[in-house]
Amino acid sequence: MKIDDRWEERTGFQERVAYHPSIDLRTDFVMVYGIDDSMPERIKEWQECGYVVHLMTGVAWGEYQDYLYGQVDGRNHWDEAQKNRYGETISHGKDVPYMVPTIAFTNYLTSRIKKAVDAGVEAIHLEEPEFWVEGGYSEAFKREWRIFYKEEWTPPHESVDGQYRASKLKAFLYKRCLDRLCTELKEYAQVKYQRTLRFYVPTHSLINYTQWRIVSPQSQLLSLPTVDGYIAQVWTGTSRTPNVYGGIAKERTFETAYLEYGVMQELARGTERRMWFLHDPIEDNPNYDWEDYKNNYVKTLVASLFHPDVFRYEISPWPNRIFNRSYPKKDGKGKEPIPPSYATSLLIIMNVLRDLNQDEIKWENGLDPVGLMLSDTAMFQRNHPEISGEDTSQKYDGTEREMLKGNKAKELLYWSEFYGLALPLLKSGIPVRPIQLDNIRRFTSYLNHYKTLILSYEFMKPEAPDIHLGISQWVQNGGNLIYVGDGSDAFHQVREWWNTQEADYNNPAEHLLESLGVEWREGIQHVGKGLVTILPNHPNEFAQNEQNAKLLKDTVKKATEKSAQDSFRWDEKNYLLLRRGPYVISSVMEESVHMEPLRLSGLYVDLLDPNLSIKEEVTILPGNQSLLYDLNSQTNETDIQVIASSSRMESVEKAHNEYSILMKGPLHVPGVCRIRYPVKPVKILIVDEQNKEKSINFEWDQRSNTFFFYYKNNPEGTKIKILHYAVDISSS
Known part of the structure; x- marks a missing residue:
């Protein structure tokens, strides 16, 4: 792990609630969600806590009742809600329809979002430009059809031609909406504040939108110079959608996520645009238990890491619903909050993700994709x-x-x-x-x-x-x-x-x-x-x-x-394995060429284990994944290195006989840390707010020259002192 600049924006999350120490995940940036009256204050709170602040809002749906009911311009706009062939409104919630992105609706969004520019956000995320396949029957869409095709509207369900042309128009309308909105607001920020404003589009993958029967501009946005990048909204909810293999229909979360993240990497590869991969430690469906959430989270997490051209991540949408809400127990008797072990694992992973921009990339079997x-x-x-x-x-x-x-x-x-x-x-x-x-x-x-x-x-x-x-x-x-x-x-x-x-x-x-x-x-x-x-x-x-x-x-x-060349060898396996610098990523698949586990030998830190255990032998069973740190990839015996931690390392101080680290993490999530050190420390101290020092226990591992210890996380910071006398490391 390293101390890095938050302006690199390696990791971030989105949240609609106000700042709270329990969700202070210490990422580089936060996306304040929604443009209601509380938005300026919420932006200010997160800025004061050291975050780069963005804004996120829905571009296809949102709390836009004032527009719908004519309070903006005196005209009722319910005719712009997406409707199906039966005249039913396609909704995201009560009084929250999916919208046909008309010029009037685009102008309304532009005026609303100007408040976020005034509040000083660095970037704006226009989420999910979505037009449902079964839509295309509202009066606003019929008007757009006549303008675009210069002919009378055709019911999409009556012919393949009508369906195809309706969908083509739907993609165009959201492309037009984003182009007008981003262009006007970028100019507004330049004229009024002499400031460069960035725009990103959080969007499901092309695979998921096609499977769920949604139309979106997707790669058409590459033609818009005002769009600066994307968030790949891939998570358990999209990736557990059933598909068929070998005649059997079922969930295949890892494989589907792997394909989803793959096509999203391609959306930005070769361009200067940023791409963040989203992970969600739970999902939108609140009816699963914590074990289900964790198993599927690991599958999507590891699937994302097999696409090394992307090294930025949205580590969570809505951390408040993860760390402060309860979900069904496995036995179905009541609900329970997040288990401390899972919370700890999440924070370890969220901090590791800032270190995935590695130069060395190597597939185990050497096959080209x-x-x-x-x-x-x-x-x-x-x-x-x-x-x-x-x-x-x-x-x-x-x-x-x-x-x-x-x-x-x-x-x-x-x-x-x-x-x-x-x-x-x-x-x-x-x-x-x-x-x-x-x-x-x-x-x-x-x-x-x-x-x-x-x-x-x-x-x-x-x-x-x-x-x-x-x-x-x-x-x-x-x-x-x-x-x-x-x-x-x-x-x-x-x-x-x-x-x-x-x-x-x-x-x-x-x-x-x-x-x-x-x-x-x-x-x-x-x-x-x-x-x-x-x-x-x-x-x-x-x-x-x-x-x-x-x-x-x-x-x-x-x-x-x-x-291929004579040296080529087609090599079928039941697993994928990729090395990104010291990180070893693997997934063993079921329904494959055989059901043998994958066995790895070496010296590894298990990054999915909340205790960051050291392993010389790792066995990954079919249907499971692993994320390991290869200790043999770093051989300098005088190195001091924080291998992994459930806190963010904010600063480091080195002296003749001690090494001090300031760690910050969310309240109530256990602090754990494994550090590589040249010699076994004599003592480890925790320094409290009154500058009082308290000795804590630690576990030394001679094989790896690392030690592991527990402490309490604190968003204000926990200072850790490591004392030694056997070697001078002040110049390390």
Whole structure:
């Protein structure tokens, strides 16, 4: 661990309540949530406690009743609420509808957020620009349709073309909203305060929005220079959404989170924009017990760490609901607050996360990630006239016990077209990563990081034909493309560039193959220095049974081996393992090539253990994850190093015979710390507010030259003195 500058903004959290010592998590920044009358005072409180302060507010929903009921401009705006085909308002809560982002609503948000700029925040987060798939029936949306398409509105549920065009418009409207809002407020901050204001968009992943049937601008925001970055809102609630593998539908939290974080990394990779990965130690559903929350938190946490291009984290939304509320006991008899051991583990992890920007990145099996292409247009295909008779009118946001009603509706939510391509590889330890198809036309070298790509147009479509020129050039230069599809998707018939004006292709894959100069036939074909493999199956087939999953794996393996160097070795495992500097991250998967545990030998600190135990042998069972600190990665025997702590290390003082550390952490969370030291200390002292010193016990570990001790956390600070006499370390 190190003392770092809060302006690096490595870690932060969002909170709607006022400052309290029990939620003083000592991150770099805090996002004060909401723009009510208490906002300026809440901002001031967090600033006085040393935080960089941002503001977060909902851009699709919020406490905007004054606008809805005409108190702002004298006009009732309920016609701008999102509505489904039955005329029902799509709501986030009582009198809190999801909004159609009209110009009037955008202007209203702009005027409200100016108060936060006046209060001195450094950045603003416009959360969740979301338009539900079953929306598109309100009067405001019909007006926007007539303006955008220059034709009469078409009910989205009546045809695939209507559904696709409605969703395309929904994404445009939120892109327009964010562009106008960010531009005006940045100018406002410059003119009035001569200050640069930053804007970020906290958003679910493209995978989750597609699976939950929500439309959002996603990669379209890359075209807006006023957007400075994103928060990847991935957590247990999104990642435990069931999917199908081997014909079995169930929760696969680690695998889903791994894919979600992966596509969010791609949203910002190669740009100057910041990306924070969100973790949530519980979730929005308050009906689980602490063991369930912890197990799933660890799965999402570890999944995020397998994407090393991101090293900033939102360590918690709503810490008040984590540290100050109670949830059901495992036996169902009453509720209980957070267990001290879990609270301690959380604080250890939250402090470790500030140290994940490591230069040394190494995958254990040495395989290059396989890219699985994914487009924003996947969100546009999430309803179909064939299933409109089943109950797809309800929104599914992960808090419901029951999914959509009807077999076809459930199959829609499983989204097996995508997971059928991803899970067979991931379950075999192949680091597959969803990548943003739309970025091919934005960044000329975007595909250069990948040697093998999988593509299908059976659940998404290319937004423009020049995407195929980029793919063709990549293959010509040695890329290995595997196209999967049977041409059966009804959305091939929507009015788009491949079948309008002079174009006459049955589907966009025909244009792709023409651009590549290959025929539609199963198997491998050479193109320049590269290869194109055609697998004429619908992608959802590979989710239905093990035999089909093996067919996909064998196809990718054969193509990859044929295009690789002689030294290449396809290596299937039941785990992933990545090293980021001294941090060793692993996950062992069930439903994999075997059920053997992963065994690691060495000298490690277990960072998921609240006692920060030292282990020479680590065993990770299938279905479990680990986060370890490799003590053998640091060999300097004179080093003094705080390996991990449930407090933030604020300052360090070194003298001839002592070493002093000022630690700060939230009230009521136990303080623990493990420090590497050249010699066993003679004594450790705690210095209280009256500057009185008290000796405390510690545990010395000779194998690792580390010691461990307990203390009480204090947001005002706890000073710890380490006394020694055997060696002079004042110049360390």
